[in-house]
Amino acid sequence: MNPLSRFSPLAYRASVAALDFLLPPHCPGCAVTQPVPNQLCAECFLACHFIAPPFCRVCGVPFPSDQRVGPAGLCPTCIAQPRPFAAARGALAYDGMARTLILRFKNASETGLAEFLAPLMQRAGADLLAKATLVVAVPLHQSRLRARGYNQAVLLARALARRAGLPLLPDALVRTHATEKLRAATARSRAETLSDAIAVRPARVPRLVGQNVVVIDDVLTSGATLSACAVALRSAGATEVYGLAAARVPDPQLRPAQASRLVSLGGAETPAGKH
Ligand SMILES: [Zn+2]
Numbered sequence: 001m002n003p004l005s006r007f008s009p010l011a012y013r014a015s016v017a018a019l020d021f022l023l024p025p026h027c028p029g030c031a032v033t034q035p036v037p038n039q040l041c042a043e044c045f046l047a048c049h050f051i052a053p054p055f056c057r058v059c060g061v062p063f064p065s066d067q068r069v070g071p072a073g074l075c076p077t078c079i080a081q082p083r084p085f086a087a088a089r090g091a092l093a094y095d096g097m098a099r100t101l102i103l104r105f106k107n108a109s110e111t112g113l114a115e116f117l118a119p120l121m122q123r124a125g126a127d128l129l130a131k132a133t134l135v136v137a138v139p140l141h142q143s144r145l146r147a148r149g150y151n152q153a154v155l156l157a158r159a160l161a162r163r164a165g166l167p168l169l170p171d172a173l174v175r176t177h178a179t180e181k182l183r184a185a186t187a188r189s190r191a192e193t194l195s196d197a198i199a200v201r202p203a204r205v206p207r208l209v210g211q212n213v214v215v216i217d218d219v220l221t222s223g224a225t226l227s228a229c230a231v232a233l234r235s236a237g238a239t240e241v242y243g244l245a246a247a248r249v250p251d252p253q254l255r256p257a258q259a260s261r262l263v264s265l266g267g268a269e270t271p272a273g274k275h
Pocket residue numbers: 027028029030031032040041042043044045
């Protein structure tokens with residue numbers, strides 16, 4: 001959360017102007033000075049890889065080619081185990097440039113990046129947002145929230161809800177215990193750990209009943225976190241659960257040497273990670 005936003009609107013605008021003077025707007029990809037804050041320079045924008053079809057119709061993971069699209073348009077993971085969420089989408093492939101942006105967004109207080117990422121998410125998730133009736137965010141554990149000072153998923157959810165004209169319930173979900181060791185865990189144990197780690201706040205249950213909920217996160221990896229959110233939300237009475245993330249990690253099973261069909265701004269198909 002921008003600490004300046006606690007001030008009155010006039011004081012806020014004056015503070016932002018003063019900060020802009022001291023710290024001119026810069027590209028969050030390469031730090032070059034920019035005329036507009038929270039926008040990428042042309043070179044960094046061209047280095048972004050936007051996820052484009054073909055992708056798994058459920059989890060949104062990109063397929064490397066039309067030939068790799070599985071039965072019913074599903075990826076191997078979604079075929080092996082039905083997901084508790086209806087569909088998920090990511091805007092950017094989580095490779096070089098997207099990783100730089102997300103890490104700065106999360107760890108370097110570049111919170112204004114939410115205004116850059118939200119329109120990309122809105123475009124990638126247009127079909128989900130058309131059916132959604134409520135926006136929620138993947139929760140951070142309290143200890144991590146204290147250390148970081150903000151939940152990046154809430155910032156994205158707020159920007160997206162405003163743009164899509166949907167109601168926002170930023171504290172619908174809560175982490176019941178820290179999940180620091182998850183990265184080293186296997187997919188199965190990760191899912192089991194997460195299913196215990198995310199719950200609906202009891203006071204928020206009435207707001208969730210009968211809703212089509214879209215869960216916002218910065219990065220969609222295996223889908224285990226989104227699945228845990230979906231199980232909790234559906235247990236609380238949500239009708240359908242969707243996921244929407246700024247970036248999507250490609251499935252290593254679907255990442256051959258030729259790389260994914262991902263689209264750079266120029267419209268040309270470029271190999272993932274080659275820039
Ligand atoms: Zn740049």
